[in-house]
Amino acid sequence: MDCKEFREVLDLYVDQELSFDASTAARIHLNECSTCRRAERELIRLRRALKLVVSQHQPSADLVSAVRRITQPRWRRLFDITKRKPNAADVARARRSLWRETIKLPMPVFMLLVIAVVTVTVVFTRRRMFSAPPSAGVYSKTEAIKPADLGPPFEAADLSRFDHGGRASLYKELR
Amino acid sequence: MNRYTRIALILLFCLVALTSDGGSSHLAVKARPATDDLRRIRFDVTTFEEHNGRRDVISETTVEGPQGTDFQIKLQGGRFQLDAKFLTDLVAPEVLKVRADLNTRRLYGYSERNLPLYEEGAQKQALQLGFDEKLVLLPFGRNDNSDQLKIEITPEVSGQSAYLASGMARPLEIKILKASPGGAITVEASKVPHRFAVEAVLLEDGREVARGETNESLLEEPQDIVLKPTEQAGPEIVNNPIILKLDINRYLRSRPTDQIAIAFDAHSPERQRPGQPPPVAFSAAGIAELGSTLPYDLSDYYLKSSGRKYELRLRVKLAPGEEAN
């Protein structure tokens, strides 16, 4: 391995992404070349410095509490359960606060409003479904999209009998 | 205002928006005379399984729309995924220009930390396709010795006019003639403008000193725009020309105006080292409404020692003759 080749794989070498043989060749070159050793040293220093710089920041106590609250049931968020055991008065107060916090409209009025809006929306949507579709935009006959971007995706039809590891290809031919 | 009251108000607004949307979209569509004979194009997308010379149809779908209709074929297997996008333009009476963007993903194992490992492929291809020809897509490549999956895309001129008798544009149509088992193969279609006019202006302390324009920038096709110095430009500007390599890479439907996503490099052609691509002086991206101006401050990148303020302003509109709907 010469200097040019080493420089081309320096990132991979420092990130331990090289194969065993390439890594060995790189190590041998490093033993012989002080310039490339200096380059490796500078890159490692940069990595170390990045770690130090990033580690300076700490999340605030408010942020930590906010994240912990995400998993807590609603009624616990109203008062801090970790401080003391709630008594009956606390629970009653929490229930009243819950009511006051969430509902300011009189309940019958609010329910009527929700029913009216939902009914009209459903009726209107059904009418649109049976009328002509819009003149532009995306038409899709796909299945429902799962949150596939949050983990290993696709479980679907078995096409493995066609898959021999080849590369997709596109060409044209006469009909 | 508490949360539920807010929810109620939002629902009310949605209701108003829904009821007004039907009316306004009617008004927004340009009326066309019924005699206009703009043709529609239909693409027959048929998937076959080939084995020992025998062909079995696995799925069949047709996509029909006006000229410039784009479509996407997705193939989803247990360990394999293909996403093939096709941008089509009618460039001559019997010739389609098809730009294909193929992306594949194949699961081949798990890392030491148990994350899935994929082998990914990406290809771009541009083809001219006559109506006496068809495109053949082999998602797994060619394999004459065993089962082979083949997708054929055949263009046809549709008998239907692009416009209804009322003058409204005829909508895109997708018909599934035979559904693929397990929904493995799906087809989507869309119609967005492909041709754009771009205006790029370089300002020095607020004065225009260079300008570049093009009326034929294609969606997803990077293009070079040379900023030519104007009369007000000094010798420094003349001796340091800028070239923009601009890519309009997405068209986004939005309200009140549609938007485009762009990305570009601004570089000087003269500071090239031998054997090296021209060094990039400035790279950026952005999303803007059609017709609006995107400003970029180049003062830190261009003629920095002069102490003057340099600003690049980009404006993208539809090309003459191109329609948003």
Add this chain to the structure above:
Amino acid sequence: MRLLQRGRTKRFEAVAVPHLADVYRFARQLENEQRAQDLVQETYLRAWKYFDSFRPETNCRAWLFRILHNVWRDAGQRARLEIPLTEKEETLIEPYYDWEDEFLKNELSMELERALSQVPALYRWAILLADVEELSYQEIAHVMNCPIGTVMSRINRGRRTLARLLRSRDAELIKELDEIKDESTRSI
């Protein structure tokens, strides 16, 4: 139902919440403090919502970074300066000539953080995931949802851009110092 909920909560607190500091520190390199807090909260909200899809035997930290990447991408695409998306053509790794001299005078410096903030966002993502979080290239490709060749290119360019930014600051400093020296010499 409550028992199940409690079990899920306990698992989430044991598995995901311990990485809060890492996620925050990462987000802090992308945005200011307020925006970073918003990103972190949104990330954990989504993580809690989709926690059932997380496979316990996999790397939770990488899973959280993937969510953070999606949140960051969804929240901030408008009018942000980013590297152009035409990276498919650029799979060439540029030859190295930048690591010859000592450009990093002080490892723990505001200069480094400032320079890092000027590196284009997608490059910054790649080098932080590689150098700070020490994910493998395949894991980074999964987090950033891009091909591994693109990961290599972004890491390569990110590090070199950072080095150049640091070096140009030193050059300016030297130039400023030289100018001061010239002025003081002339006045004698």
